[in-house]
């Protein structure tokens with residue numbers, strides 16, 4: 429059981445009714461709280477919860493429509509995303525309790541201040557390196573419009589300027605990442621055909637690929653609902669088309685691809701997690717057609733080349749700058 433769930437279960441009577449668990453971990457919590465319902469924006473965690481408790485977890489960027497008498501937010505990493513989620517939940521809970529739970533190392537003490545616009549936050553518990561806070565929603569906010577919280581910024585490419593639309597919580601929110609910048613400068617010479625932007629975030633790489641390779645079919649995949657929504661907004665803002673997929677990893681990507689392009693994930697919450705990337709390197713060959721290319725950017729200290737060579741084929745470094753490398757390998 430996730431320590432945050434353990435903290436909730438120390439006072440399980442508070443959560444015995446129709447409670448919405450927002451951003452819940454993929455553990456046994458719903459099994460312990462039979463009236464509760466889950467809302468997740470992480471496809472992998474959502475799929476695990478929904479498989480165990482069919483019909484009791486919803487995936488997306490919007491608060492589920494059904495009625496609930498209280499809500500718990502599991503503190504996400506991004507402060508702006510926390511603001512959006514708290515306001516979206518508080519808008520549905522006039523006079524009712526809103527809880528916030530999180531690990532101390534994830535900044536729960538500081539995040540609890542974000543409850544202040546709605547009433548007087550109280551710390552209910554501190555255990556398992558986590559804290560549980562509660563506020564009764566006295567000042568009810570208007571339901572926030574997610575799109576109005578987007579940050580829009582221009583990115584110059586050899587094919588002209590792109591408008592990137594990033595939503596709260598999305599990687600490198602509001603600015604182009606240094607690694608992505610380097611990869612953007614090295615998108616030439618890919619085999620034409622279906623192309624995948626793996627871990628698409630706000631969709632900057634996918635949008636640039638679609639501009640550059642107009643006749644290629646573009647697919648973008650991310651585990652995060654806010655990233656998926658951002659990518660759709662970015663494509664629309666630039667008059668581009670592509671299939672945007674919410675998926676748990678490379679396993680959910682199409683097959684017979686001419687190219688997989690990625691600035692792959694390297695952090696998840698406060699934990700470092702290379703699992704999705706290692707899986708990508710292991711299984712890329714299965715999703716590429718013969719002659720298809722994997723092209724990715726990564727921190728130079730990450731030793732991805734041996735893994736790529738083991739599972740795909742000879743790996744070359746196309747560029748190196750600012751601590752990042754662009755790798756390329758083709759399926760035989």
Ligand SMILES: C[S@@+](CC[C@H](N)C(=O)[O-])C[C@H]1O[C@@H](n2cnc3c(N)ncnc32)[C@H](O)[C@@H]1O
Nearest residue numbers: 599608627628629650651652676677691693704
């Ligand atoms: C380093 S960011 C790159 C984002 C974007 N491509 C860019 O260049 O700005 C990696 C992305 O991978 C996504 N991600 C993390 N785990 C994933 C998984 N298991 N499957 C697919 N995407 C994942 C994250 O949500 C994040 O958007």
